[in-house]
Amino acid sequence: MIAQNFEYTVATSLAEAVNLLQKHGGRAKILAGGHSLIPMMKLRLATPEALIDIGRIPELSYVRQDGDMVCIGALATHHVVETSGVVMRHCQALADGAGLIGDIQVRNKGTIGGSIAHADPAADYPASILAFDATIVTLGPKGERLIPASKFFVDMLTTALEANEIVREIQIPVQSGKTGSAYLKMAQKASGFAICGAAAVVELDGSGAMAKVAIGITGVGNRAFRATEAEKALKGQKPTTDLLKRACEKASSGVIALEDIHASADYRLDLARIFARRAVEAAIERA
Amino acid sequence: MHVKININGKLYEKDVEPRLLLAHFIRDVAGLTGTHIGCETSICGACTVLSNGLAVKSCTMFAVQADGADLVTIEGMAKDGQLHPLQESFWEEHGLQCGYCTPGMIMCSHQLLSRNESPSEAEIREALDGNLCRCTGYQNIVKAVQSAAGKLKRTTKVAAGD
Numbered sequence: 001m002i003a004q005n006f007e008y009t010v011a012t013s014l015a016e017a018v019n020l021l022q023k024h025g026g027r028a029k030i031l032a033g034g035h036s037l038i039p040m041m042k043l044r045l046a047t048p049e050a051l052i053d054i055g056r057i058p059e060l061s062y063v064r065q066d067g068d069m070v071c072i073g074a075l076a077t078h079h080v081v082e083t084s085g086v087v088m089r090h091c092q093a094l095a096d097g098a099g100l101i102g103d104i105q106v107r108n109k110g111t112i113g114g115s116i117a118h119a120d121p122a123a124d125y126p127a128s129i130l131a132f133d134a135t136i137v138t139l140g141p142k143g144e145r146l147i148p149a150s151k152f153f154v155d156m157l158t159t160a161l162e163a164n165e166i167v168r169e170i171q172i173p174v175q176s177g178k179t180g181s182a183y184l185k186m187a188q189k190a191s192g193f194a195i196c197g198a199a200a201v202v203e204l205d206g207s208g209a210m211a212k213v214a215i216g217i218t219g220v221g222n223r224a225f226r227a228t229e230a231e232k233a234l235k236g237q238k239p240t241t242d243l244l245k246r247a248c249e250k251a252s253s254g255v256i257a258l259e260d261i262h263a264s265a266d267y268r269l270d271l272a273r274i275f276a277r278r279a280v281e282a283a284i285e286r287a
Numbered sequence: 288m289h290v291k292i293n294i295n296g297k298l299y300e301k302d303v304e305p306r307l308l309l310a311h312f313i314r315d316v317a318g319l320t321g322t323h324i325g326c327e328t329s330i331c332g333a334c335t336v337l338s339n340g341l342a343v344k345s346c347t348m349f350a351v352q353a354d355g356a357d358l359v360t361i362e363g364m365a366k367d368g369q370l371h372p373l374q375e376s377f378w379e380e381h382g383l384q385c386g387y388c389t390p391g392m393i394m395c396s397h398q399l400l401s402r403n404e405s406p407s408e409a410e411i412r413e414a415l416d417g418n419l420c421r422c423t424g425y426q427n428i429v430k431a432v433q434s435a436a437g438k439l440k441r442t443t444k445v446a447a448g449d
Binding site: 001002003004005006007008031034035038039041042051053055079102103104105106108109190191192 | 288304305306308327328329330332335341342343344347348349351352395398399414416417418
């Protein structure tokens, strides 16, 4: 399978990449790890006239703690995210998700910035990005922009990124208090993509009640979403088996689910309820 | 675009179309046909090579992305006519039947053992998740990786004077 030919340019900085995007007027694509884009190009589902390779820009694959923020450079590969001590310490659910993406070879090349900019409805990161209330830092012709996770994923393969904007960094607030997080998924056997994935972030107070609960779900709908009804039913309560089960029954309420040969819509909605509960349980265990 | 890629210590250079896949550069330009192309959809792992020390699927990279990179393919594993412990173990443990997946299996196992010198069976199976064997010879592939891990550890100890 051979992609349609294209012009190839190596960008030496993100600002240069933004200029090149403008020059091509929406007919160019950014190439980072290429593990979403290249398969699409080989199938000719994507036929960009130019690729701007940002994969060689130095100093964009970092993971570091900056005060009360975990900052992850757009070019951090899934392997880097999966094995980062900072991520494991402060946002375990994100490391869980990174480690479940594809296989070793895919995790060696695929990047967090590329994955979220691609916004595959079955990608793993969006569930955690939403649950952690992350901020996406982008660079465009007008400079930097901070986009809250809740505004970033718009629809299937569609984000809040403007045509000439590039993801620069993902910022995740360091969780306070007694907090735990986890991400679990039901993967499609061959591709490893999520049929349903759920991330939960839970903070327990001194009495053992859930002071904060956030649940992000991916793979089920057109885009990842927060299970707000379930979160409301859990917040302020002490976790009991019965409460978790009842509350997570609401995890997919109001969601229009995807349907394909791997899973019916009803099955996906049911998986969302079950995986939301399991993710909350796992997060509480880690808190 | 003119690309220069170092493969197994030898420099190969050519003007190529940007759309040329790395797997095709390795096979057709460098003539190293040990790297196999199975599915061409990033699933099967037969085309796995090491690029700057990282196992990658060479069907999911353009050759231009590897300009200036150091690659190791299956042909680069044996040194001075001596098989690499992984190759030796695949032979001894019957880790192959038709052999089509073997180069990818070995390159990916190499990555695993460079990160984890004593992987458990579960860890080996997880690490080879991206490599398919249509002969379904997984049992012996896992045994081969376990055997190679043992050999490599012994070699390291000898080298360290233990």
